[in-house]
Amino acid sequence: MLSRKIYTGSIVTSPNPRIFLSAGEASGDHYGAQLLTELRRRHPQLASFGLGGKEMEAAGLSRIVRAEDVAHMGITEVIRHMPYIYGEYRRLVASIKKHRPDVAILIDFPDVNFRLARELKKLSIPVIYFVSPQLWAWKRRRLRWVQQRVSRMMVIFPFEEKFYQARGVDATFVGHPLTELPLPTISREDYAQQQNLNPEKPWITLLPGSRSKEVRLNLPTMLDAAAALGNGYEYIVPVASTLKREWVEQLISASKRGGAGSPAHLVPDARNALHHARASVVASGTATVQAAVIGNPFVVVYKVSPLTFRLAKHLVHYPPEIPAPLDADGNLPIAMVNLIAGRRIVPELLQDRFTAENVASALRPLLADAPERSQMIADLAEVGQILRPASKSSSILEVADAVEALLPRNTPAGGRNVPASV
Numbered sequence: 001m002l003s004r005k006i007y008t009g010s011i012v013t014s015p016n017p018r019i020f021l022s023a024g025e026a027s028g029d030h031y032g033a034q035l036l037t038e039l040r041r042r043h044p045q046l047a048s049f050g051l052g053g054k055e056m057e058a059a060g061l062s063r064i065v066r067a068e069d070v071a072h073m074g075i076t077e078v079i080r081h082m083p084y085i086y087g088e089y090r091r092l093v094a095s096i097k098k099h100r101p102d103v104a105i106l107i108d109f110p111d112v113n114f115r116l117a118r119e120l121k122k123l124s125i126p127v128i129y130f131v132s133p134q135l136w137a138w139k140r141r142r143l144r145w146v147q148q149r150v151s152r153m154m155v156i157f158p159f160e161e162k163f164y165q166a167r168g169v170d171a172t173f174v175g176h177p178l179t180e181l182p183l184p185t186i187s188r189e190d191y192a193q194q195q196n197l198n199p200e201k202p203w204i205t206l207l208p209g210s211r212s213k214e215v216r217l218n219l220p221t222m223l224d225a226a227a228a229l230g231n232g233y234e235y236i237v238p239v240a241s242t243l244k245r246e247w248v249e250q251l252i253s254a255s256k257r258g259g260a261g262s263p264a265h266l267v268p269d270a271r272n273a274l275h276h277a278r279a280s281v282v283a284s285g286t287a288t289v290q291a292a293v294i295g296n297p298f299v300v301v302y303k304v305s306p307l308t309f310r311l312a313k314h315l316v317h318y319p320p321e322i323p324a325p326l327d328a329d330g331n332l333p334i335a336m337v338n339l340i341a342g343r344r345i346v347p348e349l350l351q352d353r354f355t356a357e358n359v360a361s362a363l364r365p366l367l368a369d370a371p372e373r374s375q376m377i378a379d380l381a382e383v384g385q386i387l388r389p390a391s392k393s394s395s396i397l398e399v400a401d402a403v404e405a406l407l408p409r410n411t412p413a414g415g416r417n418v419p420a421s422v
Contacts, residue, residue: 016043016045016046016047017039017043017046017047017102017103017407017408018046018047018048018049018099018100018101018102019036019039019046019047019048019049019101019102019103019104019105019403020048020049020050020095020096020099020101020103020104020105020120020125021035021036021048021049021050021051021052021056021061021104021105021106021107022050022051022052022092022104022105022106022107022109022112022113022116023051023052023053023056023067023106023107023108023109024051024067024070024108024109024112024113025067025108025109025210025211025242025286026053026067026210026240026241026242026286027108027131027210027285027286028052028053028067028107028108028109028131029052029053029054029055029056029067029241029242030055030177030241031107031130031131031177031396032052032053032055032056032059032061032105032107033052033055033056033058033059033061034059034177034396035105035130035396035399035400035403036048036056036059036060036061037059037060038396038397038400039400039403040059040060042400042404046060047062047099048060048061048062049061049062049063049064049095049099049101050062050063050064050065050092050095051063051064051065051066051067051070051088051092051109051112052066052067053066053067053068053241053242054068054241055241064091064092064095065088065091065092067242068241068242068243068244069088070085070088070112085111085112089112089115089116092112092116093116093119096116096119096120096123096125097119097123100123100125101125102125102406102407102408103125103126103127103128103403103406103407104116104117104120104125104126104127104128105127105128105130105399105403106127106128106129106130107129107130107131108130108131108132108133109133110133110135110139110142113129113133114133114142114145114149117129117145117149117150118145118149120149121148121149126151126406127149127150127151127152128150128151128152128154128399128402128403128406129146129150129152129153129154130154130399131154131155131156132153132155132156132157132160132164132171136159136160136163136318136319136321136322137316137317137318138312138315138316138317139315140317143167143169146164146169147167147168147169150169151170151406152170152171152172152402152406153169153170153171153172154171154172154174154395154398154399154402155171155172155173155174156173156174156175156176156177156387156395157173157176157336157339157340157387158173158340158386158387159321159322159339159340160173161173162321163319163321163322166321172398172402173389173390174389174393174394174395174398174399175387175388175389175390175391175394175395175398176289176293176387176388176395177394177395177396178286178289178290178293178387179293179384179387179388179389180389180394180395180396181271181293183275183294184271184272184275184276186272188276191272191276195236195265195267196265197234197236197265198234201232201233201234202232202233202234202277202278202367203233203234203235203236203273203276203277203278204226204229204233204234204235204236204277204278204279204280204281204363204367205235205236205237205238205270205273205274205277205279205280205281205282205296206219206222206223206226206235206236206237206264206280206281207237207238207270207280207281207282207283207287207291208222208237208283209240209283209285209287210240210241210242210243210285210286210287211242211243212243212247214283214285215243215248215251216251217303217304218283218301218302218303218354219237219248219251219252219255220251220255221301221303221354221355221356221359222281222301222359223235223252223255223264224356225281225356225357225359225360225363226264227356228356228357228359228360229360229363229364233278233367234263234265235263235264235265236264236265236267236273236277237252237264237265237266237267238266238267238268238269238270238273239266239267239268240270245266245268248266249266252264252266270287270290271290271294274290274291274294274296275294275296277296278297278366278367279296279297279298279299279363279366279367279373280296280297280298280299281298281299281301281359281363282298282299282300282301283300283301283302284300284301284302284334284335284336284348284350285336286336288300288335288336288337288346289336289337289387291337291380292337292380292383292384293380293383293384293387295377295380295381295384296380297346297366297373297376297377297380298346298366299346299347299349299359299362299363299366300334300335300337300338300346300347300348300349301348301349301350301354301359302334302348302349302350302351302354303350303351303354304351306351309350309351313331316332316334318332318339322339322342323342323343324338324339325343325344327344327348329353331348331350333348334348334350335348337380337383340383340386340387341379341382341383341386345376345379345380345383346376346379346380347362349362
């Protein structure tokens with residue numbers, strides 16, 4: 001076990017630290033906001049700037065670049081948007097050089113964050129990477145970037161700690177932030193009234209993703225599956241913070257789905273929807289962990305461009321730390337809950353297998369009081385337990401402790417004074 005530097009509350013650091021944060025996706029925006037809130041509690045005069053979403057901005061981040069403007073996905077999609085993304089990347093680098101943060105916190109989003117880590121390393125700015133990119137699955141060559149550029153890797157899945165430590169990286173499993181959140185307290189009746197839902201019908205949550213390309217590829221088929229299931233249910237579509245509600249409404253309207261008897265209700269929060277839904281259809285990603293922690297039975301789906309899928313199928317390989325049996329089509333599991341469990345506990349419908357008929361067929365036993373539903377609920381509870389931190393701390397507190405350990409100590413009188421904003 002590599003040594004850790006644990007914050008005890010007695011470390012005397014500069015009273016006005018300056019922090020750079022970068023998170024480009026909805027889940028990273030949520031974690032970044034929690035972390036920033038904790039750091040500002042410890043350092044009220046803390047200055048923070050970088051790349052983030054609306055939650056991080058509300059928590060005090062001075063946004064140099066907005067996450068919703070750069071949250072693209074997939075190989076072909078990133079290439080198509082590369083000129084714009086590169087321009088925004090250069091703005092971030094310029095802000096780092098101008099404001100010289102004491103510590104940088106990078107959250108997932110590897111296509112941008114690994115390059116930022118290179119620039120931060122050149123400036124001798126320590127880097128904490130929170131939420132490892134899935135380089136243990138593909139792009140394993142990026143491991144050397146972690147070894148060279150990252151001071152501390154704070155991981156949220158147990159197998160990642162073993163993977164990194166075996167390869168000489170100072171990595172710590174801190175638990176998954178989603179396991180630390182209390183279950184929603186709003187009643188079903190109050191939620192129904194708030195979101196104009198029929199409390200007499202079972203509800204199904206549709207989570208198409210947090211990026212526009214994901215939603216465009218996943219939501220229409222989800223809505224087709226809703227139509228196939230009929231008017232006996234109502235359908236809830238949470239809108240990620242990285243998306244504009246009006247755009248999702250237009251997409252649903254243009255698709256001419258979710259007919260008069262079973263409209264899709266757009267809501268701002270996925271957790272309330274998952275808590276009260278009978279079952280869900282979830283695009284592969286952080287939302288699968290969110291559903292697992294809440295205990296909502298679900299089906300995993302995913303669709304990308306044909307080229308991206310062919311390349312990914314060729315390139316993805318899991319290390320010995322992750323048991324991952326192939327399915328009948330020769331596909332490795334991609335749902336994080338299946339990787340954590342070490343077996344397929346939720347069905348995965350990928351690419352050509354992601355059809356309305358297949359989704360409806362996989363959902364029906366989860367909607368009924370069937371053995372499949374009971375077994376999945378038990379399996380999801382097991383995954384939730386695995387994701388809890390071993391310590392009595394929390395993931396956000398442990399990352400904040402790691403930041404504290406890397407902050408410079410108090411400068412003597414006459415030393416530099418960091419302003420509260422940038």
